[in-house]
Amino acid sequence: MSHYYRLVVSCPDRRGIVARVSGFIAGHGGSITEANQHSDLEAGRFFMRYEILADSIGMTAAELEEAFEPVAREFDMDWALRDTRRRPRVVVMVSRESHCLVDLLYRWTAGELEGDIVGVISNHDDMRSMVEWHGLPYYHVAVPADYKSAAFGEVERLVEEMEADTVVLARYMQILPPRLCERYAGRVINIHHSFLPSFAGARPYHQAHSRGVKLIGATCHYVTEELDAGPIIEQDIHRVSHCHTPQDLVRFGRDVEKAVLARGLRWHLEDRVLIHGNKTVVFA
Amino acid sequence: MSHYYRLVVSCPDRRGIVARVSGFIAGHGGSITEANQHSDLEAGRFFMRYEILADSIGMTAAELEEAFEPVAREFDMDWALRDTRRRPRVVVMVSRESHCLVDLLYRWTAGELEGDIVGVISNHDDMRSMVEWHGLPYYHVAVPADYKSAAFGEVERLVEEMEADTVVLARYMQILPPRLCERYAGRVINIHHSFLPSFAGARPYHQAHSRGVKLIGATCHYVTEELDAGPIIEQDIHRVSHCHTPQDLVRFGRDVEKAVLARGLRWHLEDRVLIHGNKTVVFA
């Protein structure tokens, strides 16, 4: 099975970046199998993502990184190089709604995700059996109102212990403390059950029902300190009508939520999502 | 060409309404070609819309109305009966963006609307030639900031003179004064260029672009005194990405706006939209 070196770059826009980077890769005999570029003309910033067939380059990832360093410095790049054999480790956090977790577990076992779910943390014990059936550890960390700080200390310890690259809030229903938002900035993905910025906060389907909207939605975004306000990765909607009760909206919502979260996570794990300020570039 | 008597009812929900109404119609030999019903269990309210082949009943609309009156009283109904030969008269109000008007004029001439556009009012003179080419009167009523009251007096006079049943704000870009909102309650349809309640107010595409959303939308709603807050008739969205500038969003938006407005207006003219509080029942 071939593996790839994946180069992701964001830098001030100027002439010659593509020529320099592609020239560098060609100079090492590299074969580019997928290339994405974007110039944000307003922000004056350039984004790129290259997938290079590892066997076409006679270097390890570490050697390639070292060789690329001067190019990166020349163009003042934020950049990363990943060997796709190094699969990201994902911790999923859930509360009582299982639809997103069930969906992610299926996609993981079906080989749809370029990464591995390594454990599940929940403030309830409901999904233990299902998770353990998949051969994964399940951690029940209750989050009582007067004990949040200790609880999130334990969550942090578990995330570290599992060496998670990415944390997915798959309908976790608890607000992460600022400390975790900051420590794992750009690495925590949440699914919010509305079409943000509509209906931020609690009970979005009931808000939507009472406003009489004709579409409900879901939003996958990075978690930041400000609730439901982080960079949006993906959104989608489902059509509703006067026939539908709030319960129907919840049911439709589950389908949108899991689809949107799965796409967002997939793109994140494939290094297709580049954050810039409060927005994302998604090379889907 | 057959015509229909269209009966639209909203009343407190209780047993036997359908039996009473359908019995009444059957008793007069009426043939029902389309029937829609909805019980709003939360609100305890019942909604129905019947389309009756006029030739199957040996009565004029006025006679049928009179005959139905006791049934309506019995169930405390808000109701209306319309002979579809009496086509609603529509006045369109526009500002400088022509996409919605062009679309509505096409649909009218193609016979897609159960009603007739009878005139266009604008605060600019830009679309006169196009409108007049369609054989319609065009009224230019400027709305200078210090002259709004007189301007809207003139708008009101024109709407009355044209005997409009429905007024469509097809990107009119001016806020109707409370007096008109009230006088024409349930008869003025607006297209707002966002997925309400997101991005109410001015420049929604710029708001959407700066929030980095992945979908933009449009909302067709009845106009009420509170800006962009009236009962929603229809909504739809268009997918966008980091590639798209605010100008692209405007362009995509035009397509969504005209589609959403055309659907909303069509349903309104076919008596498919029943208002209840700040929501609608749409028998689409």
Added chain:
Amino acid sequence: MSHYYRLVVSCPDRRGIVARVSGFIAGHGGSITEANQHSDLEAGRFFMRYEILADSIGMTAAELEEAFEPVAREFDMDWALRDTRRRPRVVVMVSRESHCLVDLLYRWTAGELEGDIVGVISNHDDMRSMVEWHGLPYYHVAVPADYKSAAFGEVERLVEEMEADTVVLARYMQILPPRLCERYAGRVINIHHSFLPSFAGARPYHQAHSRGVKLIGATCHYVTEELDAGPIIEQDIHRVSHCHTPQDLVRFGRDVEKAVLARGLRWHLEDRVLIHGNKTVVFA
């Protein structure tokens, strides 16, 4: 928890059906909570579905059936009455692809289906552990090429033994013999992985890829003797582009397939699908 009597009718169209049926129900004090009607003007046929609050009628389902019999005869109705406490029994048949089964099992456990999965039959043994974890029996019935007749005899025996009302071919990948198609006419639901009638038969995603289509689809339909030609219940599509390999199409397809099958099955179990010739009326 309230239960309902659900009345589903199809009959030659003529005046007075609604009045007669709703009058009958009102006469027994019945409260109708959901009503759907459709006149197929081309075919001259009328379809209806009523949901009646059981507690509002002082009769058992059997008594109501007997009382309704004369009405049904008068209008030459095909009809059925179901007490929603009697939940339909569903047998799922699968081959090696698990996505549809995983999805149906989730929906069943989440209470989204108005029926119960009572067992799984497969020509492979791969999904035994997952199915048994859900507390359901799993039957492995191999279908070797020279042994099909006996294998399908065994399938038929199992379906009978489990007293299945509905059989779902959730990517079963085997063609049912005519005998079973006929015996279970209108009760076997298949998911085909293309937008029928495009790409009937084998390997639809490869057919789609090689034709260069920009959308792929899935179709949920009743099984008839003619392959992939039975009455269609539901269809949906997913957008694809030149970037996507046949493997990507397979992956997107899985999402469409499970969504379309779930909707189709849900509607079938709620008696929302009425078959007429090779078409369906779906009161969704």
Added chain:
Amino acid sequence: MSHYYRLVVSCPDRRGIVARVSGFIAGHGGSITEANQHSDLEAGRFFMRYEILADSIGMTAAELEEAFEPVAREFDMDWALRDTRRRPRVVVMVSRESHCLVDLLYRWTAGELEGDIVGVISNHDDMRSMVEWHGLPYYHVAVPADYKSAAFGEVERLVEEMEADTVVLARYMQILPPRLCERYAGRVINIHHSFLPSFAGARPYHQAHSRGVKLIGATCHYVTEELDAGPIIEQDIHRVSHCHTPQDLVRFGRDVEKAVLARGLRWHLEDRVLIHGNKTVVFA
């Protein structure tokens, strides 16, 4: 207003193409504002499209072409360079349905198309007044069954006289003779009113209605000698149900057709569509 040099390339895939091309552009000081690349791994073919700010290069398009020639030869490229100041000339052909033409005329006047409609040819005289109101010449070329060859001779003469780069069959309803298909290969765009390959040929909405499909579609494709079988540029669908008559399908279809044709034509005019065999690469 800035203009661009747009370089479109298709060639056998091998290492170093991007480096060579981007190096060439950087070497001439060129600033790339949009870049798209695609490797078709099955076909072993590489596709690219670069948009270069003309002012960033001190050369005319002709000089740049000459300078690029050796690079193109080295990599055996099919290629084209276009100065975006040279706007493509579009001839639209219609029959009796006006929706696509009305839509294209609006988009042209609104500045949505990177090209100019220069004239309309029709086998009927119905749309003359509307077309002439837009300031465009209208040619009525009747196509009687026993006179087709002479009629298409006249069509060809007009297309030449108007110096058309692109011919759009906007519901033209006549089959172009092989001679024209061949002469204008890759330059004639058709809108077919079904989701091809379903329902090729005549009266697709009636075919769709009688098959009982739940979605209808439209397909924008290049015209080849084989009817409705050319490379597909774009497709989309509209949801339908048992409620809808063939007339409703026709009405919904109009909306899909014009949207799909407008997208397809827009991409074609922006050099975003690269044909390869019977498929397209669309850098949308």
